[in-house]
Amino acid sequence: MKIGDVNLPTEWLEEIVNLVAERIVVVNTKGIILYIDKAYCDFLSTTMERAIGKHITEVIEHTRMHIVANTGKAELAAIQPIMGSEMIANRYPLYAKGKLVGAVGTVMYQNPEEWREYSNKMQALVQELNFYKIKYHSAMTSKYVFDDLIGDSLEFSSIKKLAERIASGDSAVLLSGESGTGKELFAHAIHHGSPRAGSPFVRINCASIPEHLLESELFGYDEGAFTGAKKGGRKGKFELAEGGTIFLDEVGDMPLSMQSKLLRVLQEKEVERVGGQKTIVVNVRVIAATHRDLEAMVKEGAFRHDLYYRLNVINLEIPPLRKRREDIPFIAEALLKKLEYKFHRKDIEISPTVMEKLKHHKWPGNIRGVENVLERAINVLDGQRIDIPHLPLYLRDDELYSGAGFEIPIHAFIGGAKTEDCPVKLSDMLAMAEKYAIANAIQRAGGNKQKAAVILGISKTSLYDKCKKHEIN
Numbered sequence: 069m070k071i072g073d074v075n076l077p078t079e080w081l082e083e084i085v086n087l088v089a090e091r092i093v094v095v096n097t098k099g100i101i102l103y104i105d106k107a108y109c110d111f112l113s114t115t116m117e118r119a120i121g122k123h124i125t126e127v128i129e130h131t132r133m134h135i136v137a138n139t140g141k142a143e144l145a146a147i148q149p150i151m152g153s154e155m156i157a158n159r160y161p162l163y164a165k166g167k168l169v170g171a172v173g174t175v176m177y178q179n180p181e182e183w184r185e186y187s188n189k190m191q192a193l194v195q196e197l198n199f200y201k202i203k204y205h206s207a208m209t210s211k212y213v214f215d216d217l218i219g220d221s222l223e224f225s226s227i228k229k230l231a232e233r234i235a236s237g238d239s240a241v242l243l244s245g246e247s248g249t250g251k252e253l254f255a256h257a258i259h260h261g262s263p264r265a266g267s268p269f270v271r272i273n274c275a276s277i278p279e280h281l282l283e284s285e286l287f288g289y290d291e292g293a294f295t296g297a298k299k300g301g302r303k304g305k306f307e308l309a310e311g312g313t314i315f316l317d318e319v320g321d322m323p324l325s326m327q328s329k330l331l332r333v334l335q336e337k338e339v340e341r342v343g344g345q346k347t348i349v350v351n352v353r354v355i356a357a358t359h360r361d362l363e364a365m366v367k368e369g370a371f372r373h374d375l376y377y378r379l380n381v382i383n384l385e386i387p388p389l390r391k392r393r394e395d396i397p398f399i400a401e402a403l404l405k406k407l408e409y410k411f412h413r414k415d416i417e418i419s420p421t422v423m424e425k426l427k428h429h430k431w432p433g434n435i436r437g438v439e440n441v442l443e444r445a446i447n448v449l450d451g452q453r454i455d456i457p458h459l460p461l462y463l464r465d466d467e468l469y470s471g472a473g474f475e476i477p478i479h480a481f482i483g484g485a486k487t488e489d490c491p492v493k494l495s496d497m498l499a500m501a502e503k504y505a506i507a508n509a510i511q512r513a514g515g516n517k518q519k520a521a522v523i524l525g526i527s528k529t530s531l532y533d534k535c536k537k538h539e540i541n
């Protein structure tokens with residue numbers, strides 16, 4: 069049979085009609101059956117030979133096909149009882165060259181229950197599909213843009229400008245800087261600002277994946293590559309990032325054996341799955357980040373120099389927070405907004421005294437540290453204003469100075485605070501302890517420094533020097 073330019077054998081068309089979910093019947097304007105498919109006949113306990121040529125009312129009960137073939141008006145989703153079952157029927161007038169020549173009827177499923185069951189099943193599957201689509205989308209796309217990077221200080225805005233400029237290129241980028249300075253945020257924003265923005269942004273943390281799994285995570289594996297390998301194999305992060313960007317976080321923690329494999333991929337621009345035979349060409353931009361001093365690691369032989377040069381085409385060194393203190397109030401306000409949204413709170417403000425404290429703290433955990441302090445404050449807050457009592461002990465010096473009895477406040481460094489906010493160096497810890505001891509002695513001595521020096525067992529000059537060093541009045 070020839071339909072337009074398509075030439076399909078009649079038996080193919082019959083098979084196609086039998087395969088579709090709906091049953092079909094065709095009548096002319098007199099209501100005579102011209103065609104009815106085999107499955108419909110089976111359901112009606114008849115045969116095509118017996119049904120074709122008969123009036124529709126003789127073959128199908130409660131039919132309205134002959135009416136539609138006369139009125140030319142479609143009837144959709146009508147419930148029609150046939151052979152004791154409720155069917156969902158659609159009746160369409162059939163026009164040829166603008167003239168009404170008959171009607172086509174379709175019925176679906178034997179009863180509405182069956183239809184409902186089918187639709188419920190489909191609904192659940194569609195919902196599940198949408199859930200995974202959203203999950204996949206959010207896992208594979210960049211979440212931040214350059215406007216999310218807060219900071220107007222000279223140090224920060226010059227790095228941000230440079231990042232904006234290089235985003236449009238294709239060169240590898242190495243983001244360095246202390247933990248919590250925003251390296252990951254920069255990686256997201258660079259991808260978002262690049263021509264690859266419409267393609268995936270795939271992140272992998274090289275430090276958090278055990279060495280023996282890292283290769284298959286990065287490059288994928290083929291079926292049967294190892295015990296427990298999934299049927300059909302699995303794509304690695306490089307393949308998943310095709311056309312987009314791969315973000316290699318904590319690249320400095322990558323084992324040397326993997327560094328050689330990564331270097332090969334960057335040079336050849338192709339990956340080989342674990343247990344695979346063929347090479348797969350990949351088109352991926354690489355952004356790497358580390359809080360380690362890679363140059364020093366290269367000198368020590370802990371990081372391959374050739375890989376270092378491959379990754380370090382563009383180096384962006386994100387400054388620590390203590391080198392851009394003027395940004396702290398803006399960052400704190402922006403983080404507060406984010407946290408208000410997270411905790412369903414509104415109109416929380418930071419008192420000027422707290423803001424001063426935030427501005428003068430060293431922030432070894434950088435912006436993540438500020439985030440932790442504010443999150444903790446919101447959790448203990450009963451009103452709308454974050455004040456000194458809502459801060460962790462290591463930030464509220466004033467309270468410690470007036471505290472009764474001396475104890476080295478180790479809990480001030482770790483209790484209630486995340487470890488990354490605490491001094492980690494022994495010298496910093498000792499300096500803190502010294503400061504607390506002096507403040508406590510002055511408090512006990514009622515402000516008399518001579519007495520305080522006696523309590524401390526040091527000379528008055530030494531006490532004055534230490535007060536100056538620690539900025540104690």
Ligand SMILES: Nc1ncnc2c1ncn2[C@@H]1O[C@H](COP(=O)(O)OP(=O)(O)OP(=O)(O)O)[C@@H](O)[C@H]1O
Nearest residue numbers: 216217218246247248249250251252253359435436
């Ligand atoms: N410039 C900024 N403006 C606002 N928020 C920021 C900024 N930089 C970082 N942050 C926030 O600080 C937190 C830490 O940032 P991020 O994870 O990017 O740091 P990182 O340098 O990658 O840390 P790590 O080395 O530990 O992985 C995040 O919650 C991020 O949203």
